[in-house]
Amino acid sequence: SELYFNDASTAGVISYNHGSDQFTLFTGGGIRQKINSSTIEFVGANYKISGSSSSTGSFGLGHFAGNVGIGTKNPGNPLVVESADDATIRVKDTSSNIRTFLQATDSDSRVGGNDNNPFRIYANGTNHITVAADGDVTFHNGDVTMNNDLTVGGTITAQKFATEFV
Numbered sequence: 001s002e003l004y005f006n007d008a009s010t011a012g013v014i015s016y017n018h019g020s021d022q023f024t025l026f027t028g029g030g031i032r033q034k035i036n037s038s039t040i041e042f043v044g045a046n047y048k049i050s051g052s053s054s055s056t057g058s059f060g061l062g063h064f065a066g067n068v069g070i071g072t073k074n075p076g077n078p079l080v081v082e083s084a085d086d087a088t089i090r091v092k093d094t095s096s097n098i099r100t101f102l103q104a105t106d107s108d109s110r111v112g113g114n115d116n117n118p119f120r121i122y123a124n125g126t127n128h129i130t131v132a133a134d135g136d137v138t139f140h141n142g143d144v145t146m147n148n149d150l151t152v153g154g155t156i157t158a159q160k161f162a163t164e165f166v
Contacts, residue, residue: 090114 005012013026022036034041069075071082081087088103098117103110112131113119121129130138138151 001016001018003014005014011026011029013024015024015026016022017024020036022034024031025033025035031043033043067075067078067080069080069082071087072080081089086103086105088101090099090101092099097115099114100119101110101112101114111119113133116133118133119131120127126140128140130140132138136150138153140153
């Protein structure tokens, strides 16, 4: 079954195939979208899902049963972000504007914060490493106050240890 929409210069078609239980949307002479009982496929690139009249690409809540790819058509993990221009995932607390990022560049991997707040590494709900905004580092073992370039709250074990006073 097909439903045609036409004016003087363009045509659109909504087609339904009962055998495959699939709707196909055609515009501008090509397939733009396929809808069946389990998937919605956007054929081509740069299409948006929008729940607003301004087409912002924001559609509220979503559930994805499989892998999600940003910049890739075949994600091999639950979330994959790919980009030729420094792939970056950013997380922001909008009440405090504290931002965290995870980034892969052409030359290195990065994780950190983009503001004047400490970056902390937690394990089992406890802060174990803090990097202050000025670069001072603290390895925690209990309650330690940062007051030097490097503060260690616990025992230091090293195979070699050298000191140099300048």
